[in-house]
Amino acid sequence: MRAIVSDEGLPLDDPRALRDAETPEPEPGPRDVVIRVEAVSVNPVDVKKRRSHKASRGPLTLGYDGAGVVVEAGSEVVGLKPGDEVWWTGDATRPGANAELQAVDHRIVALKPTTASFADAASLPLTALTAWESMFDHLRLNREDRGTLLIVGGAGGVGSILTQLATRLTALRVIATASRDESRDWALRMGAHAVADHRDLVAAVTDLAPDGVEYVFSSYTRGSIEAFAKVLKPFGHVVSIDGTDESLLPLFAKSASMHWEYMFTRSRYEAWDIAEQSRILAAVAELVDRGTVATTATRYIDDFTAEGIREAHRLVETQAMIGKVVVHR
Known part of the structure; x- marks a missing residue:
């Protein structure tokens, strides 16, 4: 599958900072869903992890906010099935959403708001x-x-x-x-x-x-x-x-x-209440569908390639962003 990877913590203009690559499709565990990623947003954590990445660790796939469609569900997955439109924030210890497909523990995934596009939904989970x-x-x-x-x-x-x-x-x-x-x-x-x-x-x-x-x-x-x-x-x-x-x-x-507050704590340590993140996302989805909460996306980049992700990183690096920047297909 195609993914956007970072080889080393280099300035954004260096091609190795972010590049398009062919990578193996994810191998899901029994509690995972595999999701076709339709949109991601870029957060300060993406920039931080890209800047600190060591070449010795191999290519890194970033992306910690996503919206997309479930294409496969593991044997222990409950409440989600192929075809479901979902949103999530991934696990900082696993490959991220800057790819065609991502495997995510279903306990940190929820159905996305029905009234929100994939791009608007991707601005909110993290x-x-x-x-x-x-x-x-x-x-x-x-x-x-x-x-x-x-x-x-x-x-x-x-x-x-x-x-x-x-x-x-x-x-x-x-x-x-x-x-x-x-x-x-x-x-x-x-x-x-x-x-x-x-x-x-x-x-x-x-x-x-x-x-x-x-x-x-x-x-x-x-x-x-x-x-x-x-x-x-x-x-x-x-x-x-x-x-x-x-x-x-x-x-x-x-x-x-x-x-x-470190949002990745539950997934990093597989905390006893890890599924609380799915419940929170479901509650926020309901608030969005009621019109109580609005998208915070202010910039949309229609280019799900290394160049599109690079532009989003550039905007976040200015530290002057208002709201969120989203990259979508």
Whole structure:
């Protein structure tokens, strides 16, 4: 089959960074479905893994968001069959979705929204799972919870879907961060109640929430712990999706909690509740079909080749993307 592979962590303009290749078709296990991939989106994790890939590990197939059609189901697969239109986020330890076919554990796959195209559907799985796990697994929020949630990186892929989920599924007030006019407008369109300029985070958030915020979600954590500590109320919570190696001591005096969200944890360790990801995707699909949640795709590339994927990586590398970029057939 045809796939897009990376040979080595090289600059994007190097042909070996991403190239078209013929690779063996996946050999599914009993719990796998084999999916014909119709669309993928590119996330910061794709860029990170491409840049760090070592040539000694052999060709790497990236792609961690997908939408497509099941063509084969293993003997232990329940709830999915050939012909089903599905969406998923893959397993970071297995070949990804930048290929004609991908084998995925059925417990992290769900039927895609019926009202969404493959391209629009592919923009959501990784970010929706990240946002949902942040809110409900880490922060333990429910529909009655009040207070203020600060979303650092409000116009990005995760920030866009988190804003929608938080404003529609909880009673929280949402402050998103942005600096450019277009990113501010996008954050408000996603449902944010207010937007803070992240270039002077403490002053901007203090103006909007003088008593502080209960929750911080961060896509850009490095160098920000002290600022988070200043805007948090006592016993507040921070959820980070990018990690940091700096001291968390500024959070200590407020008895604040730090949470790490890594969407691939369930699949990487085959956690006892791995099927929770399928249930989350099914719940989000229902929200999309009801019109409660909208696609976050803002750029569509009709070129499912190395050149199309390369252009998507280039857009993500600017760190100025609003919403998500999708590559489709």
